[in-house]
Every structure is written in structure tokens, then in C-alpha cells.
Amino acid sequence: MPTLDLARFPRLPLLTLPTPIEPLDGLTAHLGDALNGVRIFVKRDDLAGIGLGGNKLRKLEYLLGAAREAGADTAITVGAIQSNHARLTAAATARAGLTCELFLTRSVPRQDPDYTGNGNRLLDDLFGATVHELPGDADSIAAAEARADALRAEGRVVYTFPSGGSSPTGCLGYVNCAAEILTQADTLGVTFAQIVTANGSAGTHAGLVAGLASIGRDPRLAKSFAVLAEEARARGEVLEKANATLALTGAERRVTPEDINLDGRHRGPGYGIPTAGMLEAVRLMARTEGKLLDPVYSGKAFAGLLHDVRAGLYPAGSSVLFLMTGGTPGIFAYKEALAG
Numbered sequence: 115m116p117t118l119d120l121a122r123f124p125r126l127p128l129l130t131l132p133t134p135i136e137p138l139d140g141l142t143a144h145l146g147d148a149l150n151g152v153r154i155f156v157k158r159d160d161l162a163g164i165g166l167g168g169n170k171l172r173k174l175e176y177l178l179g180a181a182r183e184a185g186a187d188t189a190i191t192v193g194a195i196q197s198n199h200a201r202l203t204a205a206a207t208a209r210a211g212l213t214c215e216l217f218l219t220r221s222v223p224r225q226d227p228d229y230t231g232n233g234n235r236l237l238d239d240l241f242g243a244t245v246h247e248l249p250g251d252a253d254s255i256a257a258a259e260a261r262a263d264a265l266r267a268e269g270r271v272v273y274t275f276p277s278g279g280s281s282p283t284g285c286l287g288y289v290n291c292a293a294e295i296l297t298q299a300d301t302l303g304v305t306f307a308q309i310v311t312a313n314g315s316a317g318t319h320a321g322l323v324a325g326l327a328s329i330g331r332d333p334r335l336a337k338s339f340a341v342l343a344e345e346a347r348a349r350g351e352v353l354e355k356a357n358a359t360l361a362l363t364g365a366e367r368r369v370t371p372e373d374i375n376l377d378g379r380h381r382g383p384g385y386g387i388p389t390a391g392m393l394e395a396v397r398l399m400a401r402t403e404g405k406l407l408d409p410v411y412s413g414k415a416f417a418g419l420l421h422d423v424r425a426g427l428y429p430a431g432s433s434v435l436f437l438m439t440g441g442t443p444g445i446f447a448y449k450e451a452l453a454g
């Protein structure tokens with residue numbers, strides 16, 4: 115299989131690759147005919163490396179590679195209070211020996227201690243990051259840039275990562291992942307009809323799209339369920355980031371809006387707000403597989419996939435791959451929704 119050579123991009127290894135692909139035998143036995151003969155596999159990007167793992171580590175391998183090459187001593191990033199990206203940036207910078215500052219916004223309307231102090235937020239402190247909390251409507255990027263300028267004036271070398279780590283450099287982690295999946299599928303003797311992921315800052319989907327396009331595969335093989343932006347905006351973000359990532363790699367290929375396979379119908383009332391489908395999906399995966407989806411991203415995306423499979427979107431005998439993207443600490447911030 116022709117793959118893009120990303121070797122010229124510096125990379126700091128943070129996880130053990132390839133991550134395993136496994137069938138969901140327990141869930142399949144439990145749901146029986148409701149799956150319409152479709153086989154669901156999961157790719158375990160939730161199992162990984164450091165800091166309780168998750169999809170942000172693939173991006174951070176390239177982001178921290180670039181930061182180290184630039185001689186950075188400090189990394190700054192932004193996110194919501196329960197950001198998985200912020201938590202994994204804190205863990206990865208600790209490992210890489212960089213100082214970390216996080217600008218976290220109260221964008222989810224919750225003040226209870228599970229949300230404000232447990233889960234990811236607890237781990238940010240444990241990994242030694244300096245945390246600045248901002249109101250929900252604050253411009254965290256501007257605050258982070260101002261802080262970066264102040265630190266630079268003191269002689270520090272500062273590298274800022276965008277929300278979710280979804281710059282073209284961060285997206286390289288999922289360019290690689292697309293090729294990794296297709297190689298594993300060959301080894302398993304399986305053809306995936308769809309690769310499904312949650313979509314927050316669009317970088318995971320964009321990286322997969324860029325990866326698939328660059329090796330001559332249909333970019334629509336990757337599908338995301340948007341959990342943050344509404345559908346049209348999310349589609350635009352994936353498109354823009356996929357093309358920026360292709361440009362970064364030097365590929366000539368570009369993708370168009372028709373290449374972006376995205377569904378915004380399982381987000382519910384908003385980012386970080388539970389839905390009935392998410393609760394069903396998280397419980398089902400836990401009780402039939404002993405595996406953990408998260409309440410903000412992968413729980414809603416898996417709810418979307420289950421909906422599609424039950425509705426007969428995929429023919430009997432086909433196989434679909436769900437990307438388990440981590441977010442495990444978020445479970446502890448959603449005790450009230452998930453209890454019982």
C-alpha cells in the first residue's frame with residue numbers, strides 16, 4: 115500500500131502503535147438480530163501510553179516533536195474545564211520535560227464539584243500543569259497568546275497548541291492512523307465499510323480524510339459524529355483542516371465538501387450535555403464488553419453508529435470500525451448522569 119512518508123516530521127513517541135483492533139463479541143451477542151448482521155470492531159486508541167490515553171496522544175506526538183525541534187521549554191494550550199486534550203498535553207509535556215500552562219473555559223454550564231474538580235481537571239493538577247480558568251465566553255486563545263508573549267519577553271521559548279491539538283501538524287497523527295487501519299484490516303482479512311469517530315475539534319476526522327485521500331482511498335470511508343459544532347460548521351472545519359494537512363504533507367490532492375462524511379444529529383442539546391443515546395451507549399459498552407466510552411465524545415458517536423446499524427444503513431455481513439478515542443476520566447466528571 116502506498117503511504118505518505120511522514121518521516122521528515124519530528125515525532126515524540128508517546129504510545130505503542132499500532133493500537134489493537136478487536137471485534138465486539140459481547141455486545142454482538144447481546145444485541146443479536148438488532149445489528150442486522152453487521153460486525154462492529156473497535157480500534158483501541160483509548161488504551162495507550164501515558165496519562166490514561168486517548169486520541170490526543172497521536173496528535174501530541176507530532177506537536178511535541180515540533181515543539182522540541184523549535185527548542186521550546188513551555189507548552190500552552192486551551193480547552194474546556196474537562197478537556198481530554200488539556201489533560202494529555204499536561205501528561206505529555208511532563209514526560210517531555212516541558213513546562214505546561216492550560217487556559218480552560220467554563221463552556222459547559224456546570225458548577226458541581228464532579229465537573230469542576232474531578233476527572234480531567236484533577237489530573238491536570240496531578241501532572242503539574244499551571245491552570246488558568248476562564249469564563250465560558252472568554253477568548254481563551256487570546257488569553258493563551260497574551261501569556262505566551264509575556265513568557266517570551268522573559269526569555270522563555272513557548273509553543274502554543276490549538277484547541278484539541280487540531281493544527282495540521284497535530285492532524286498528522288491521524289494521517290498515519292488511516293494507513294495503520296488499512297494495513298491491520300488486510301492482516302485481519304476484513305474490509306471495513308466505514309471507519310467511525312467522534313468529532314470535536316475536527317482534527318481526528320480531518321487527519322483520517324487526508325490520510326485516506328493521500329493513499330488513493332475514498333475519504334468518505336471515514337465518518338464522524340459531531341459533538342461540539344453544529345453539522346455545517348463541523349463539516350467546514352474538517353474540510354479546511356484536511357486540506358491544510360494535505361498541503362503540509364506536500365500532497366497535491368485536495369478534498370471537497372462531498373468528501374466529508376459527517377452527521378450532526380447525535381450531539382443533543384450541546385457540547386458536554388448528556389443525551390439518552392449516550393447513556394445507553396456508555397452503559398451497553400460497559401456491561402457487554404467491560405470497555406469504556408466517554409460521556410462527551412465517544413458515547414455520543416457510538417450512539418450514532420448504533421442508530422445507523424439498527425436502521426439498516428450497512429448491509430448484512432459488512433464490518434464497521436469504531437475508533438475508541440478515550441476520554442475515560444470524563445466518566446468521573448459525569449457521576450450524576452451515569453450513576454445507577
Ligand SMILES: *Cc1c(COP(=O)(O)O)cnc(C)c1O
Nearest residue numbers: 198314315316317318411439441
Ligand atoms: C478530542 C476527542 C475527540 C474528538 O477528536 P477531535 O480531533 O477533537 O475531533 C473524540 N473523543 C475523545 C475522547 C476526545 O477527547
